[in-house]
Amino acid sequence: MSENKYKHLQIQQPHQRLSWTLGLALLLLLTSCSSQNSPPTKATIVVFGTLVDITLYHPDVKQAEAAIQQVETEFFHFHKEWHAWEKGGIIGKINQAIAQSQPINVPLSVKNFIIKSQSLTRASQKLFDPGIGKLIALWGFHKETWSGPPPSEKSIQHWLDQRPSLLDIYFEGLTLYSKNNQVQLDFGGNAKGLAIDMALDIIAKAGIKSAIVNIGGDMKTLGLKNGQPWSVGIQNPNNPSNVEVAIHLNADESIVTSGTYQRYFEWHGQRYSHIINPNTGYPAQGFASVTVLHNDATTADAAATAILIAGPKNWLNIAKSMGLTYVLCIDNQGKILQTKAMAERTKLL
Template sequence: MMFRTPLNKLKNLSIPSILVWFTLALTQSACTAQPVETKAQMLVFGTLVQITTYTHNKTQAEKAIHAVETRFQQFHHEWHAWEKGGIVSKMNQAIQQQQPIQIADSVKEFILKSQQLAKQSDYLFDPGIGTLIALWGFHSEHWQGPPPSATQIAHWLKSRPSIADLYFKDNLLYSRNSDVSLDFGGNAKGLALDIAIQELRAEGIENAVVNIGGDMRAIGHKNGRDVWAIGIQDPSDPQRALAEVDLSGDLSIVTSGTYQRYFEWQGQRFSHILNPNSGYPATGLVSVTVIHPDATTADAAATALLIAGPQHWREIARKMGIQEVLVIDENGQIQQTKAMEKRTKLL
């Protein structure tokens, strides 16, 4: 069974570079009824979220999807970088005021994981750079420039706030640098994918795919033959796929691209993916696709590798333990790891 998401429904949203296109093949024995496909979609995180399950109990599937939707609406409010009243806003306010803040175990766990991923990436992925993101105007719904001045960027670099500045005493969060502003745009969608799969499995769902604006995590029944064929967008023509990869088992596929969110100023394009070491948008690569079992890790790695650029992405991938990567540079050239080549078909 093959089904596609109409691209015209996505063109006004933030669309990562995985083309929303996949195939599920399940082998069924002669005495087993065909699983029922249940689909739902919602608008969360400023993009389209799609959930598709395959079960023998439609009521069970609908209950599971509702549980995911409820978690997602809560997640959007709590983790939105500039949503007042959410946990990120509260943490940033406490950091700015140089006050400790009590946080839940789940939030602490995510921050610790993000710190580990940031360290492994040599802090190319760094959720502590919210003030830099705001300086470039990417904390608003419309990105239009002008870019910040060289003086403003130099001033930011002098402080160089980082998630590494945070530390804990039990569940009290402290910061050594009051300029830290948390923004988990680099791995929050990955966390949301992982949470969604946890919710579905808690409700007994074992065959499903969750798609957040093109970033996906798919699970399939191990007693059958499961193949999810996913197309990767051509950055120069996002309506077209330039490669197809096959997923099986439990895997995530996440793409970061400089062509997804940007503004143009005086004939120059400025991407929302910023290099914390320079203060300027990443250059050299236009798209990075990562496959990994953990979507949070895949999301962070895709960001870090894109910032690392053509010369250093393999080194950062090794440090982050990422084996399956496909990158596209500004000239349209494709490079892959050997592990990725085994599952990729160029179109």
């Protein structure tokens, strides 16, 4: 039995909204392979600039609805606090302090997330680096829409000469400092993964044992679906209306896909992806999409970005460096590259 309601989430226009929350996910089509032992409680939330689909399987509908309400409340608070380009949130305040070469006190949760992100930056050989907000702004990807032109080589080289990085940040207790006042935080590469992890944690603490949360195509499961794995399809980048690969998700697994084919702009016949290689200053080009399975959605989110940037020649090295087992890449010609463990779990359609 198939649930095709997710098809309407496809975004293919080259000049669509460029908010950070849409940036690093392609659509995954959720299907069902089991009988409905327990009826689902579903909700769709409009937040993060996209649709968030929550599906819970629990006999007590009121309990399930209360859990969804709590997730919704936390998501709106999270979006306000973590959006890189809106004033008033914690990330905006941190960026302002860094620009003024001033320290700033932060909550322990923020410190822990930054430290975790720094470990992912190191493991990815700085291909995933949330400290590159000024480079993102230089390309115009921080705006609602992109109007061009691309930045000049001179301006990109100027940024590279300074090369701000998340690794420039350090802490003394809960006080944040930066060695480089050109650092500007933008967690578009893994904040959505953090939101997914946070949602599943809330749902589990509410006593729910079976659920799936889908933010713009990136998903994480809680338990199984009526005793059976969750079945997911990965889009064909060259024909997004078709499913290219089928895979089953086990309990408490996340699946995240980064793609260059859904969010891009064209200038004088040249296509530019929204995903930028911080080591070159230019958009990634080698892969059309990269899918990562991992128990931690935050890690999967960062890893999918890093491997997409790494491209066909370096993807496996980055996957090993980040300790990944399940990775699937589709290049611009439609060729599939995947780890051995991933190949054992996927079915080409």
